[in-house]
Amino acid sequence: MKHRFLALTMALAVWALIAPAVVCAEGETEITGFYQRYHDFSYQVGLPVFDFEPRSLAGGGFSLAQNIAPWFAMWTQFSFYGSTENNVGLRVRLINNQQGIRYQTKNYGPLRLYAKGGLGFSRFSIDTGQGSLGDTKFSAAYGGGAHVWMHDHVGINLDVSHVLTGLPNLTDLDTREKWDSGLVYTTGLTFRF
Numbered sequence: 001m002k003h004r005f006l007a008l009t010m011a012l013a014v015w016a017l018i019a020p021a022v023v024c025a026e027g028e029t030e031i032t033g034f035y036q037r038y039h040d041f042s043y044q045v046g047l048p049v050f051d052f053e054p055r056s057l058a059g060g061g062f063s064l065a066q067n068i069a070p071w072f073a074m075w076t077q078f079s080f081y082g083s084t085e086n087n088v089g090l091r092v093r094l095i096n097n098q099q100g101i102r103y104q105t106k107n108y109g110p111l112r113l114y115a116k117g118g119l120g121f122s123r124f125s126i127d128t129g130q131g132s133l134g135d136t137k138f139s140a141a142y143g144g145g146a147h148v149w150m151h152d153h154v155g156i157n158l159d160v161s162h163v164l165t166g167l168p169n170l171t172d173l174d175t176r177e178k179w180d181s182g183l184v185y186t187t188g189l190t191f192r193f
Contacts, residue, residue: 038056165180
């Protein structure tokens with residue numbers, strides 16, 4: 001069952017990448033490389049000695065967007081965050097993949113504003129010292145930002161999003177935290193062609 005779920009997830013991710021090009025071959029494509037900061041990530045596993053205190057996770061990644069119309073785009077994003085460690089040596093790493101839609105304004109000089117929303121999955125890798133555990137959970141995000149175009153084909157991307165992600169079940173206790181939410185701040189360089 002888990003393998004079918006992952007296969008379906010991969011198929012949807014591939015479709016999200018190629019469908020916009022099939023639907024609108026003449027639209028603009030944007031590729032962005034970025035730095036991100038996930039503010040106040042925390043993970044309460046149900047036993048206080050194993051809890052991860054709130055802290056910021058830093059990372060980077062890339063996104064692809066296809067402008068279907070001047071006011072509408074489809075996007076997919078991959079974020080790779082650094083690890084965080086608790087007091088007893090458990091270390092968590094997080095990879096987030098999301099796809100969604102973006103509504104955008106016309107250009108105001110070099111500036112284009114947008115609002116976006118998307119769904120996806122977070123992949124958790126937990127190092128225990130004795131081995132590694134992995135789990136994939138649902139995630140969602142919404143937010144807004146701006147592209148500041150320095151040239152017709154190169155611009156700076158600034159984005160603030162609220163991310164909600166499921167958390168792995170390590171203890172099966174009722175006191176564990178099932179979801180984490182936080183703000184993600186993004187700065188990137190976008191290429192448009």
